[in-house]
Amino acid sequence: MKDPKEIFNCYCKSHGMRCTPERYIIIDEIFRIRGHFNIDELYLRIRKDYPHKKLSKGSIYRTIPHLVKAGLLRECFIDQGHSCYESALGAHHHEHLKCVRCGKILEFSSPRINTIEKNICKKLKFHMIEHSHVLLGYCVDCQADLPKKGVS
Amino acid sequence: MKDPKEIFNCYCKSHGMRCTPERYIIIDEIFRIRGHFNIDELYLRIRKDYPHKKLSKGSIYRTIPHLVKAGLLRECFIDQGHSCYESALGAHHHEHLKCVRCGKILEFSSPRINTIEKNICKKLKFHMIEHSHVLLGYCVDCQADLPKKGVS
DNA sequence: TTGTTATTGAGAATCAATTACAATAAGAAA
DNA sequence: TTTCTTATTGTAATTGATTCTCAATAACAA
CATH class of the missing domain: 3.30.1490.190 (Ferric-uptake regulator, C-terminal dimerisarion domain)
Structure with a gap:
C-alpha cells in the first residue's frame, strides 16, 4: 500500500475515475523526479522520457489536483507565478x-x-x-x- | 520619520522618481486599511474613497513594487492567484x-x-x-x- | 515659465491555469 | 469478446491577474 499507483488506483475506484496510461505516466515521472518541480518542468521531462507519447499539458493540469487530493502530492509554494510541487509520500x-x-x-x-x-x-x-x-x-x-x- | 509619505518622499528623491498625487492616494489608502488586502480590494476602496479621481489599476500595479522596496509594504502570501499585502511599518x-x-x-x-x-x-x-x-x-x-x- | 522626462490612463499583450468540445478509450455489463 | 456508457484525452480557445506599450500629461529642476 506504499506504491503511488496503487494508492491512486484506490482513489480512482472510490471516485468513479478511470486509470489511464497518461495518469500513470504522470505519476511515474513525478516519483522519478524525487524533488521539487513545476508543471512546465514535469511536462518537459515527460516529453523527454516518453518521446513517442503525446501527453498534453492539459492532462497534467487536470491530473495534479487529483494527486493532491489522493495525498500523493503537495503544492509547497508558488514561485513567481509557478506552483511548485513535491511528493507527499514518506516525507x-x-x-x-x-x-x-x-x-x-x-x-x-x-x-x-x-x-x-x-x-x-x-x-x-x-x-x-x-x-x-x-x-x-x-x-x-x-x-x-x-x-x-x-x-x- | 515615521510618516509613510515622508519615507516615500525620501525613496523617490534618492531614486530619481516623482511624488505624484496618485502615489499619495495609494499610500493613504493602504495605511487607512490597516490590514491585509489584494490589488483588487485596494483599487475598489480607492474608487469609493476618491470618486472624482480616476486612478487606474495600472498605477497601483506600478506603485506597489516601489512601496515594497521602500520598506512600506510587504507581500505576505499569495492567495489563489491574488497577491496579499500588508503594511510593513511598525509591525x-x-x-x-x-x-x-x-x-x-x-x-x-x-x-x-x-x-x-x-x-x-x-x-x-x-x-x-x-x-x-x-x-x-x-x-x-x-x-x-x-x-x-x-x-x- | 520652460524643458526634460517620469508618470499617467487606456488598452493591448503576456502567461499560467482552466475550460469547451469532439474524438477516443476505460471498464462494466452483456 | 463485443457493446455501451461516459470519463478522459488533445487541441484550441478562454480566463484572469499582472505587465507592457504608447501617446498625453504633469513634476520639478533650471
Whole structure:
C-alpha cells in the first residue's frame, strides 16, 4: 500500500475515475523526479522520457489536483507565478529555503516549528489543513554577488 | 520619520522618481486599511474613497513594487492567484492563518520561530531576505460545516 | 515659465491555469 | 469478446491577474 499507483488506483475506484496510461505516466515521472518541480518542468521531462507519447499539458493540469487530493502530492509554494510541487509520500512536514538568484531549493524540517504551529492552532481554535513556509534569500554560492544594500 | 509619505518622499528623491498625487492616494489608502488586502480590494476602496479621481489599476500595479522596496509594504502570501499585502511599518515579523472558507486572516507572532529560522539560516549559510509562512485551514466559525473527511 | 522626462490612463499583450468540445478509450455489463 | 456508457484525452480557445506599450500629461529642476 506504499506504491503511488496503487494508492491512486484506490482513489480512482472510490471516485468513479478511470486509470489511464497518461495518469500513470504522470505519476511515474513525478516519483522519478524525487524533488521539487513545476508543471512546465514535469511536462518537459515527460516529453523527454516518453518521446513517442503525446501527453498534453492539459492532462497534467487536470491530473495534479487529483494527486493532491489522493495525498500523493503537495503544492509547497508558488514561485513567481509557478506552483511548485513535491511528493507527499514518506516525507515529513518540512520547510523550504529558496535562493532568489539561482533558484536552488533547500529543505529543513523542524519538529519545534510543528509544535509551535499546533499550539497556535489550539489557542486560536484553528483547524489547520496545510501550511506553506518558505524562506527567500541567497544561498552560499550566490552570496558573493550580493549588493551591499541587499543586506539588512 | 515615521510618516509613510515622508519615507516615500525620501525613496523617490534618492531614486530619481516623482511624488505624484496618485502615489499619495495609494499610500493613504493602504495605511487607512490597516490590514491585509489584494490589488483588487485596494483599487475598489480607492474608487469609493476618491470618486472624482480616476486612478487606474495600472498605477497601483506600478506603485506597489516601489512601496515594497521602500520598506512600506510587504507581500505576505499569495492567495489563489491574488497577491496579499500588508503594511510593513511598525509591525513585527509575524505569521498568518487563513481560513479557506470565509477568507478571514488571523495573525500570530512567534519569536521562537524567528529564532529557529535564524539558526537554520546560519547552519545552511543562507542569507534570508524575507519569508512567507501561512497556515491554511478552518477558523472557529467555519468548523461547523467541516465535512468529516476534512479532519485528519 | 520652460524643458526634460517620469508618470499617467487606456488598452493591448503576456502567461499560467482552466475550460469547451469532439474524438477516443476505460471498464462494466452483456 | 463485443457493446455501451461516459470519463478522459488533445487541441484550441478562454480566463484572469499582472505587465507592457504608447501617446498625453504633469513634476520639478533650471
